[in-house]
Amino acid sequence: MSEKLSFPKLILFDWHGTLVNTLDAMYQAVEVLLDQLEDLDLVPSMSREMETRNIDDEKLLRYVRVFRHLHPKILAERRISRTDIFDVLFGDDEQAKNTAHQAYNENYRQFFGKVKPFQAGIYEYLCCLKASGIQLGIATNRSREFLDKELERVDGGRWQSLFEVILCGNETGHYKPAAGMLIEAMARVGIKNHEDVWYVGDSQSDMLTARRAAVPSVFYNGALWDEAWFKGAFVDHQMHYEPNAIVDDFDQLLDLFETLGALQQRPSRQPPREPPEPHIEPDWHPSVAQLRPPSLILFDWHATLVDTLDAMYHAVDDMLAEFEELELMQRLVTEDNAKSPEDMKLVTHVRQYKQLHxxxxxxxxxxxxxIFEVLFGEDDAAKRVAHGHFTRHYRKYYGTALPFESRVRYVLQGLLDIGMPVGVITNRDREFFIAELANVNGEDWSGFFQVSICGDDTEKRKPHTDQLQKAVDMFDMPLAEDVWYVGDSTTDTIAAKTAGVTSVFFNGAQWDQPWLNTIFPGSARYPHKPDVVVNDFSEFWALVLACRHKKQGFGR
Known part of the structure; x- marks a missing residue:
């Protein structure tokens, strides 16, 4: 892609991501900033999802809105600039972006220092351009405080004499993509014809800056984006700020010049830049391709959405103390019927001490x-007795429900915002569930759920499918893979897989992979395994957004 270019008198370069690599410090500073959004009063200034440029931008915005940090895929790939991040988050709100940039600078001060050329041979490439009669400059959102120190350090400091003009983000009143920085740079070197200036940068924001300044732009593809990314980033965008040319490295940049005029002292070519190693996603990600995007999401209650562990364990211990009286001791599973040696250890301890280990x-x-599944196996009658007497004891302790994670309610709100029907399937009796639902850390969560099916609402509790069937009936939907059931227990997984819905195992207990393999052996006797495992609600929200992306496609 190359059009409307003439041999320039001045080339202005972006700094980070084009000339140098300062990714570690940049992402650390951005992460700190995102955690400060409330304190900076920037949350009300965040863009609306309908205003984003594409699906990827919408995913970033929704993820930050809920979790106040960057999507794990962005952190892993390290391809997007902080200016582009701020453009996604705050759109055209220049005041909000200025506030974000200023706060970023305060945070960056904690981390900056390590800087290296973005690719090998940049000094020689710049010397070639300079020897060919082209003036060089830098136009960056980096503050002067940091730019000067990084320029002193990079490549032994030998770049410092190469640039006729340098303008930083805190010197012109407005950060890119405002055009003022480029226009001021032209004025400082006495160039009036905009066609005599190229701006070379690595981000969408850089290309928009060039378009607003009416100067030709060259996209330095430092991240080695593919053709599909460029189509979504520029060609389909209504503002039409696609670059005049795209280069993957500085050799390709010099090739552009050689099509327009002679170069002096061209250095030897460097080996082509290699794309980054394929990103190995979290354990759950390989399953995304096999998951049906959800039309309905149902959650377990305890140990998934909320923490009621203290009351639960007190009630279980009280009930275990009555096992002889309830004639449940003789109904405990035998060693032959136990699922695993670990399960048998629990059975043995209960038999001996009448309490949990x-x-x-x-x-x-x-x-x-x-616990009841481990103790009684397939004896449904014994489990019904146990659940009934658990309820009697739980009545003494219930009342305090805490969010299982601090931002669970924001995920639930996010699901409402994207129009996702949500419900709860729990073995908790309705008497307790209603009270806990109305008082989750002092808040009423009832508005988040369109349906709730409790343990005493159906003849059989999980792992039977009665509750799931009743829930989908209320939505006039079939049991199918576009119904997700999210729960923390093997019981939840068995219920989901038996019903034919997608099982999302919420690994809030942080079991390691060997233990997950133990509790989900996939054997003939215990065949049920979750379709996907998420370790926290951050991963779950990323999974939902990824599947929505798949469902919606790459366009709007």
């Missing part, structure tokens, strides 16, 4: 439903 209560990782 202290490690179980200390680890706080297993639900009462899973």
């Amino acid at each position: 202290p490690k179980i209560k200390a680890d706080r990782k297993i639900s009462r439903t899973d």
Whole structure:
């Protein structure tokens, strides 16, 4: 792609991502800033999702709105600039972006210092351009305080004499993509004809800056984006600020010049830049391709959305103390029927001490439903008795429900915002669920859910499918893979897979992979395995957004 270019008198370069690599410090400073959005009163200034340029921008905006940090894919790939991030978050709100840039500078001061050329041989390339009669400059949103120090350090400081003009973001009143920085740079070297200036940068914001300044632009493809990315980033965008040319490295930049005129002292070509190693996504990501995008999301309650562990373990211990009286001791599974040696250890401890092992209560990782599944196996009658007497004891302790993670309610709000129907499937009796729902850390969460099915609303509780069936009936939907059931227990997974819906295992207990393999062996006797595992609500929200992306496609 190359058009409307003439041999320039001045080339202005962006700094980070074009001439140098300062990614570590940049992303650290951005992450700190995002955690400060409330304190900076920037949340009300965030763009609306309908105003974003494309699906990827919408995903970034929704993710930051909920979790106040960057999507893990962005952090892993390290391809997007902070200016582009701010453009996505705040759109055309220049005041909000200026506030964000200023706060970023304060944070960047903690991290900056490490700087290196973005690719090998940049000094020689710049010397070639300069020897060919082209003036060089830098136009960057980096503050002068940091730019000067980084220029002193990079490549032993030998770049400092190469540039006739340098303008930084805190010197012209407005940060890019405002055009003032480029126009001021032209004035300082006495150039009036805009066609005599090229701006070379690595971001969408840089290209928009050039378009607003009416100077030709060259996109330095430092991230080695593919053709599809460029189509979504520029060609389909209504503002039409696609670059005049795209180059993957500085050799291709010099090739552009050689089509327009002679170059002096051209250095030897460097080996072509290699794309980054394929990103290995979190464990859940490979499953995205196989997941049906959700039309309905159903959640377990305890240990998924909320923490009621203290009350739950107290009630279980009270009930275990009555096992002899309830004639449940003789109905505990035998060693032959236990799912695993670890399960048999729990059965043996309960048989001997009539209480949970202290490690179980200390680890706080297993639900009462899973406890009953371990103790009684396929004896549904025994489990019904156990659930009934658990309810009697739970009445003494219930009342305090806390969000399982601090930003769970923001995920629920995010689901409402994208129009996703949401419900709860829980073995908790309705008497307790309604009280807890109305008082989650002092807040009423009832507005987040269109349906709730409790353990005493159907004849059989999970792992039977009755509750899931009743929930989808209320939405006039079939049990199918576009129904997601999100839960923290093997019981939840069994219920989901038996019903034929997508099982999202919420690994709030942070089980490691060997233990997940143990509790989900995929054997003939225990065939049910989750379709996907998420370790926290951050991963779950990323999964939802990724599947929406898949459903909607890459355009709007």
